[in-house]
Amino acid sequence: MGGAVRNRNGWQRVVVEGAAILKGMAVTLRHLFRPPVTVQYPEERPRIAGRFKGRHWLTLYADGTERCVGCELCVIVCPSQAIYVKAAENTPDHRVSRGERYAEDFQINMLRCIFCGFCEEACPTGAIVLGRDFELADYRREALIYTKSMLQEPYPGASGRDPNREV
Amino acid sequence: MSTVTLTIDGRTVTVPKGTTVYHAARQLGIEIPVFCYHDRMPPLGACRMCFVQVEKMPRLQTSCTLEAQEGMVVWTESAEVVEARRAILEFLLINHPLDCPICDKGGECPLQDNTFKYGPGASRFVEPKRHFPKAIRLSPVLTLDRERCILCWRCTRFGEVVAGDHALKGHDRGYRTHIDTPPVTLERPSKFIGNTIAICPVGALTSAVYRFRARPWDNRPTPGVCTHCGVGCATWVDARGGEVVRVRAREKPEVNDIWLCDLGFFGYDYTNHPERLKVPYVREGGVLREATWDEALERVARALVRAAPRVGALGGERLTVEEAYLLGRLFRSLGSNHLDARADSRFAPSPRDWAWGAGPFEALDTAPGVFLVGCDLSEDYPVLWLRLKRALDRGAVGLAVAPKRLEVDGYLRCAVVHGYGGEADVLYAVARLVAERKGSVPGLLREVDVDASCRRAGVPREAVEYLAQCLVAAGPVLFAVGRLSWDGPEPERTLAAVQTLRAVSGGDLWLLRGKGNAVGAVLAGLAPDTLPGLVPLEDPGARERLRRLWGFEPPQAPGLGTPAMLEAAAAGELRVLYVAGADPARDFPDGSLWQRARAGLELLVVTELFWTETARQADVVLPALSSFERPGTVVNLEGRPQRIAPSRMGPPGARADGDILQLLGERLGRPVDYGSVEAVWEELRRAAPGLELDRPYPFNRPQPEVDVRPARPLEAEEGLVVVPASPLFRKGEMSARCRGLPDLAGSPVVGVHAQDAAALGLMDGAEVEVDVGATSARVRVAVTDAVLPGHLLVPVGFPEFPRARWAASGRLLRAHLRVLEPVGRESR
Incomplete structure (x- = not known):
């Protein structure tokens, strides 16, 4: 068949290829009369898809203890090496998470993050979730290294994750 | 050796008889998972993970315990084996908490790895x-x-x-x-x-x-x-x-x-540690203040130039061998041979006769026995004890003579505890008895009166006779002289006695002393009367070699060892002392001498990590790098140089000793430009032939000879004789700053024999005040049979017992106990 295309003579080419151009122009023409999809951001807010991956939250259980146990699985899975975790040990007087271990320090470099969501998938306790917030711009690079206090949800369930869920 | 041939997974392998199937499979590169089996220990067969199928055997067999037999046909990946492994792992994981995310082993865990490879995906x-x-x-x-x-x-x-x-x-x-x-x-x-x-x-x-x-x-x-x-x-x-x-x-x-x-x-x-020194300090108006490197080095350089050649250098165990070499070269360029790496010892014989160090450690694996002389092996060189333990298990004979009971006594054939300073008497008595048993007593040995020697050492004659009997039965054993003897009151006489005993019984000699790179520092030239490579100072070949390498000849006159250097400093004849990573103010066993030396010095320079006692007394303190922070080569007791690589950056402001010496050389107008540590190493190799990476250095040991020296008359004094023993876990400047180690060291406990305890009215755990020299400490007492009656076992390396202030000058130290609490408050 390829041979047939190459062997077309001049008139045959005009007809076949002209039809293709007309077909494409028809699509363009059709869209010309549809309403535009451009969103007038920031005056107008975009519609966010249900599974959108935005900024990260470190979530809490309903009793206020942290889900994160500082296991660093997110660190090792992260393809852009954006996460830094330093673990510490819970003591009876200073209980931060369930179990023995918690994240004393947790940082995500938002300049490096590619929002792939691997960290959320790797997390054994469901501590880290990617939320819907995408407005992360800043004037200073340092401000884009999110620290633990910035990542932690302000109250259990604030990120949208059910605080009563086990994992 | 006879061999057997077997087939594993269809491949044939020939192994020595007695090899297990597990090792035969390993030889073929076939991996069999194990948990309980470890190749440094005999097989046990507890975990059942290493199951294999053997044809003509009814059940699955544990390959780690199964000896390979001729014609055996083994399958390691058959369906039955795979299923068995899954089942074993399922069983092992039944009660396992699976808390891998919070487990420190996670990521390097054989259970995790094997479960991934061989385990079931889920548990029932x-x-x-x-x-x-x-x-x-x-x-x-x-x-x-x-x-x-x-x-x-x-x-x-x-x-x-x-x-x-x-x-x-x-x-x-x-x-x-x-x-x-x-x-x-x-x-x-x-x-x-x-x-x-x-x-x-x-x-x-x-x-x-x-x-x-x-x-x-x-x-x-x-x-x-x-x-x-x-x-x-x-x-x-x-x-x-x-x-x-x-x-x-x-x-x-x-x-x-x-x-x-x-x-x-x-x-x-x-x-x-955050207390690491980060800036240089110089003394001004009697106090140490922060200074720039320029200022501090200028001060050192000026003092060195003014005082040369009346300058000296101490220390070296914490330097790399390259840095020790540079230090020696720099001070020799100033016309001084006053160099000594053995900063914590009064006993400073010429290292060409008595070089600290050991033969290859591997000699232990074949030696018929080991004779520990004042050598607390498990406290001083613990990993060497593991090798000795292996030798003893193989059938080697362990013998010991020490002023205290060794922790490893139970594994030795015969261990004699003698009165402090009595090892020479015991050794002479043993030599006499061994010679008698062998049938010919050399002339000098006839002077030795066995009964009198035993009495002096406080040892029953039967014990010494048994020791001699064991020694004769064992043959030429390896003599290891340790720190308890070097630190004892008569190290020269002890060495002479060891030599005498070697002359009648045969056997090699190890002189175990020194930490870190101490042996390497002496090999690199940090000794007053030897050049790099333990060559005598006057050796023309070595002098010519160094002249070609250095561009100048080392000074002719022998230098002073540590004690002599301190005496000279006290007399005002040594003006500047450069202390490289040592703490003589705390470690040198004669504190009053150190104090006089310090007072006589014009300038004391210290390179240190922390505010040690010596650093506090110094005029210039230079912040140095630890052995984790710089490249180089470290030489162990065998004289085996091994490379180290920096694993972290040092604190900003601190510099490696080698860099400090190079900068100092520039300021002194004696620049020595080495592009890298390797360049220094290459020059050192040429300066000290025989020093090769990863090869034990061929130490020359003096030939054994009968040398009977008279005993010193016993001093009749009040109080208990102090037996200073350095435990592995101490509270030194470095170990006190390591998490966990101070707790392992605990608080110091002095040991008293039950007889003395009874006389003093003490119980185990009692609290006493111990006066040694001018010091006094409140400590607990352990009633023990580790020392003879009349002795007090004192752990050194604790701030409670500042050894430098005991002022021992060759005599036995006496301690006086005052009972504060005769019964321990808490029973242990």
């Missing part, structure tokens, strides 16, 4: 799991999680087979079986517990020091060499973000095999 066990308390601190450095334990018995068998300290034991039966510490470990912490952490195939035993500080993938490992003692164990140093978080053993069969002692495992946190 829905019942509640067995629970134990989590994270039990078994010791200041050891955490046990019994839920994770799979009862492979590696740790308990390590204590039985390898270390001999029985630090961990199985308790209880069946379902409740668990690992715990027997009472002996509570009394005396194990010195090798780090190894059980390393060989634990699950996360049951983890380090309390490393706990949660990093995961395996965070760590950047660099090869290092432990410098806490002189054995020079090869290590991996794991650093995370510029912090050393863990030290592991690096396999080196010639030195440490795969083991480390706990000082090596846990003695790293000092390098991360």
Whole structure:
């Protein structure tokens, strides 16, 4: 068949290829009369898809203890090496998470993050979730290294994750 | 040796008779998973993970215990084997908590790895799991999680087979079986517990020091060499973000095999410590103030130029061998031979006659026996004890003569505890008896009166006779003279007695003394009367060699050793003293001499990591780098140079000793431009022929000769004779700054014989005030048979017992006890 295309003579080419151009122009023409999809951001807010991956939250259980146990699985899975975790040990007087271990320090470099969501998938306790917030711009690079206090949800369930869920 | 040929997975392999199927498979590159089997210990067959199928055998067989037989046909991947492994893993995981995310072993865990490779994807066990308390601190450095334990018995068998300290034991039966510490470990912490952490195939035993500080993938490992003692164990140093978080053993069969002692495992946190010196200090108007490097170096350089050649250098055990070489070269260029790396000893014989060091450690593997003379092997060189233990298990004879009972006494054929300073008497008596047994007593030995010697040493004649009998039966044993003798009142006489004994019984001689690179520093030239390579100062060939390398000849006149240097400083004849990584103010066993020397010095320069006693007394303090922070070569007791690589950056402002010496050389108008550490090493190799990477140095030992020296008359004095013994776990400037180690060291306890305790009205655990010299300390008493009556066992290396202030000048030290609390407040 390829041979047939190459062997077309001049008139045959005009007809076949002209039809293709007309077909494409028809699509363009059709869209010309549809309403535009451009969103007038920031005056107008975009519609966010249900599974959108935005900024990260470190979530809490309903009793206020942290889900994160500082296991660093997110660190090792992260393809852009954006996460830094330093673990510490819970003591009876200073209980931060369930179990023995918690994240004393947790940082995500938002300049490096590619929002792939691997960290959320790797997390054994469901501590880290990617939320819907995408407005992360800043004037200073340092401000884009999110620290633990910035990542932690302000109250259990604030990120949208059910605080009563086990994992 | 006869061999057998067998077939494994269709491939034929020929192995020596007695090889297990597991090892035969390994030889073919076939991997069989194991948990309980460890190739440094005999097989046990507890975990059942290594199942293989053997044709004509009814059931699956454990390959680690099964001896290969001629014509055996083995299958390691048959359906039955695969199913058995899945089942074993399912069983092992029934009660395992699967808390890998919070487990320190996660990421380097054989249970995790094997489950991934061979295990079932899911468990059918829905019942509640067995629970134990989590994270039990078994010791200041050891955490046990019994839920994770799979009862492979590696740790308990390590204590039985390898270390001999029985630090961990199985308790209880069946379902409740668990690992715990027997009472002996509570009394005396194990010195090798780090190894059980390393060989634990699950996360049951983890380090309390490393706990949660990093995961395996965070760590950047660099090869290092432990410098806490002189054995020079090869290590991996794991650093995370510029912090050393863990030290592991690096396999080196010639030195440490795969083991480390706990000082090596846990003695790293000092390098991360915030109290590290970060800026130079100079003394101005009587006080030390911060200064710039320019200012501090200028002051040192000016003082050196003004005082040369009346300048000296001390220390070297914490330098690399290259830095020691540079230090020697710099001071020789100033016309001074006043160099000594042995800064913590009064006994400074010429290193060409009595070079500290050992033959190859591997000699232990074939020696018919070992004779420890004042050598507390497990406290001073613990990893060497593991090698000796292996030799004793093989049938070598262990003999010992020491002023205290050694921890490893139980493994020795005969161990004699004598009165302090009596080892020479015991050795002469043994020599006489051995000669008698062999039928010819050399003339000089006839002077030795066995009964009188035994009386002087406080040892029954029967013990000495048995010792002689064992020695004759053993043949030419290896004599290891240790620190208890070097530090004793008459080290020269002890060495003469060892030589005499060697002359009648035969055998090699090891002189075990010095930490870190101490032997290497002497080899590199930090000795007053030898040039690099232990060559005599006047040797024309060596002088010519150095003239070609250096462009000048080393000065002719022999220099002064440490004690003589301090005497000269006290007399005002030595003006400047450069102390490189040593603390003579605390370690030199004659503090009053040090004080006079300090007062007589125009300038005392110290390169240090912390504010040590010497640093506080110095005129210029230069912040240096630790052995984790600089490249170079470290030489162990065998004279074996091993490379180290920096695993972290030092504190900003601190500099490596080698760099300090180079900068100083520039200021002194004697620039020595080396592009790299390797360039220094290459020059040192040419200066000291025989020094080769990873080869033991061929030390010359004096030929044994009969040399009977008269005993010194006994002093009749009041009080108990002090037996200073340095335990492995101390509270020195460095070890006190390592997490876990101060707790292992505990508070010092003095040992009193039961007779003296009864006379003083003391019970075990009593509190007393001990006066030694001008010092006094409140400590607890242990009633013990570790020393003879009339003696007091005093642990050195604790701030309570500042040895430098005892002022021992060759006499026996006496201690006086005042009882504060005759019965211990808490019974132990």
